Amino acid sequence: MGIKVLQPGMLTTIQDLGRYGVQKFGVIVGGAMDPISLRIANILVGNSHDEGGLEVTLFGTTLLFESDELIAITGGNLRPTLDGEEVPMWRPLLVQKGSVLKFHAAVSGCRAYVSFSGGIQVPEVMNSKSTYLRAGIGGFHGRKLQKKDVFECGVRSAVGEELFQQLQTESIYFPWFVNYTSFVNLQKTKTIRIIRGSEYERFDEESIKNFLSMPYKITTQADRMGYRLEGEEIQLKAPFELLSEGVTYGTIQVPSNGQPIILMADRQTTGGYPKIGQIISTDLPFLAQMQATDTIHFQEVTLEEAQKALLHQEKQLNELRMALRFRRLQYK
Amino acid sequence: MFTLKEDVQIRPLGDAALVLQVGHGIDEAIHKRVKLIMNLLESHPFEGLIETVPAYNSVTIYYNPVDVYFSNRKKDNKIPFEIVKNCILELLTKSVSVESTKERIVKIPVVYGGDMGPDLEYVASYHGLTPSEVIELHSSGDYLVFMLGFAPGFPFMGGLNQQIATPRKDTPRLAIPPGSVGIAGSQTGIYPLETPGGWQIIGRTPQSLFLPNQTPPTLLQPGDRIRFYPITMEEYNHHLEVATWA
Incomplete structure (x- = not known):
């Protein structure tokens, strides 16, 4: 059971939104480089927005699923495939037992995020699952993923379970997806x-x-x-x-x-x-x-423009949450 | 009793943090004010406060602008920075009294010289001293931890005897072992983790500075007084063994 790493790729780590409250001790915040993509990935699988997920850098990461899991892939387009077939991003996706998810190469952007419904089961260190590589703490044994590592997912929320069941019946993904362009820009x-x-x-x-x-x-x-x-x-x-x-x-x-x-x-x-x-x-x-x-x-x-932009972004993220709830009801 | 509002300047650090500047320079009186401000903020947290970080003459306050905005009951359409700033200025008008708590003194064992302190000879010859004189000067000092930064539990300390103040190395080492005790200009410090660094390494302590499974997660805290004392290689190894079994 769980998810097995066949190829670690260039750099894949577990990250959440960061380790807060301990900077005064010199402990870094860390966390997802692209926090908005991780938050959206989590929302898409019914997780709390600040749950830990995988941050996949550029290429190579290959994962074998030893159980059925509900996931979402967001962030940079690293050309993900499922058993060799291109697989869509920015939406809930059912990965069946025995399937292999692979990230080939960066088509646009640099970092992809994978959320797992129920979260990744690793202990929190100082209230965070983020990997702090230099100190060797957090994430998966304080390090980047290596070949043959196996990690487990937690228990799905009610929303996650509902989406999981819906995708068991027909297609492994929904026809709708998140329009990410207002959150993430992938130009060079x-x-x-x-x-x-x-x-x-x-x-x-x-x-x-x-x-x-x-x-x-x-x-x-x-x-x-x-x-x-x-x-x-x-x-x-x-x-x-x-x-x-x-x-x-x-x-x-x-x-x-x-x-x-x-x-x-x-x-x-x-x-x-x-x-x-x-x-x-x-x-x-x-x-x-x-x-x-x-x-x-x-x-x-100006600072005012910056903070207004941030408040506006949060409003858009809330609208996204509402839209997802509506979609879910539609499919019932 | 007095208030902390005087001489405090507030400036933004981006759109999710701000800095309280408390005077200028490295100074024990300023350090005490920084500590009082930290205590005041931590005992009266505002909604949306994430954390505070003290430095030599500043306190950086990290906040969540979204939480701040929605917690503002006045609905006066102020931006989060203004809301936090007003909230802090109001807090700083509170009367405070100087703490009477005793300073903590932490004694740090150090093996000086040899493989553990490869730059001891250099520091000695730079000042025309013998290695034992450098050890004597370094271990007779009384050092105040002003702040932690650079790495988890890395203390920025003041109080180094000017007779052994030595410039950094021209070319930094790629990897300095954890526990290394170094000198850079008129600062002395201890490396908690293996990191690259340009400090002159004069010794090593078996004491762990970063304790990720404890609360607080570091041996030293701002405001601590540090004293180094020389130990032998045998004592160093014994200390490590005890630490492993503890």
Whole structure:
């Protein structure tokens, strides 16, 4: 019983929405790089939106199902197949016992999310199932998935069970799906919105102009901890001493070489480099779906616009929940 | 009794966090204010508060803008940042008294030099001292933990004797073993996990700093006083054995 890993792929870890409340001890938040895709995947299978799922990076991950399971695949399109046949994303999907789910290659985006109805059964460490690779805690024994690993799913919720039963009768997936385009952008060149960072005023005018008008390319040094960018150099008006303080997901730091670094999900809790900007919450999933050589154009918005965009996104997510409830009733 | 509102500046850190700036520089008086603010926030959490992170002269407050927005009963259409800011400013007008709780002193055993402290010789020669003089200076200091960061349980400490303050290595090591005690400029610290790092490593402690299955999950806390004391390799091994059986 359970789900067996035939091929781990490049990097597959268990992630939920992150480990909160322990940053003051230096313990990182971690969690899904693209939290909105994970939340939608969970909602689609009747889970709580913050349940742990798999984050699959780029390609290769192959899973054998040793029992019937209800899942959903969201996020980047890594060309998933079920027993060799292409399988649709962004909707509830029944995977039958003996079937093999495989992620082939990134067609668009970078990270796919797989939710399992009932969640993945791994112990929570400091209230989270997120894998913290460097400390070796959380997720599946504190590490990325390896060949022959087997994990189990939990008990399905009433909604999950209902969907599971419906899909047992006819097709293994529904004809409807979530229109993800308002939540996730899978283009290779993107406009990413930022608000000013704490040390914005410390950078020289020319640098700020370049930062907000020139393209910045993601280098090969881009992982769950951070993305190093390459573009026009950004310089301070004058050097100054900055003491370490709290940073967060999407903080854009500029070290002395003038090339910005964006802090991602597995960032450290504190940092001491000057911060030119901060990516707004709604645009973090866009960034999570980018990879080396992709290009970013930064655009400045106000804090008010950023928070209104986030409230609007939450409203859309609620509408999605309502629509799913309606769909379910329709199929009864 | 006094209030904490004076000298506190609030600025956003993105759309889901904000920073309370409390004065400037590394200073024990500022550190005490930071601790008082932490206590005040943790004992009076507002709706939507996720967590707070203290640093040398700031407290970063992480909040959920959606929860904050929907918990605002005034319905004055203010954005979440404004709601949180007002809530904090109001909280800071409360009178507080300086705690009389005693400082915790934590003694850390260290094997200095050799394979455990490969840079001890360098630090000594950099200052024209003998290795034993460096050990003597390092283990006679009294260090205050200002904050934790960089890695789980990594203490940012003040109080290093200027006679052994040494710049970082030009090329950082790719892997520093857990427990390594290092010097970087006028800071000294202990690596809880194996990480890359550029600090001058002068010794190693058998003591675990990160304790993921305990509450709190770290040996050291901000506000602790640290004292290092030299031990032999035999004592180091004995300590590790005891820790394994405990």
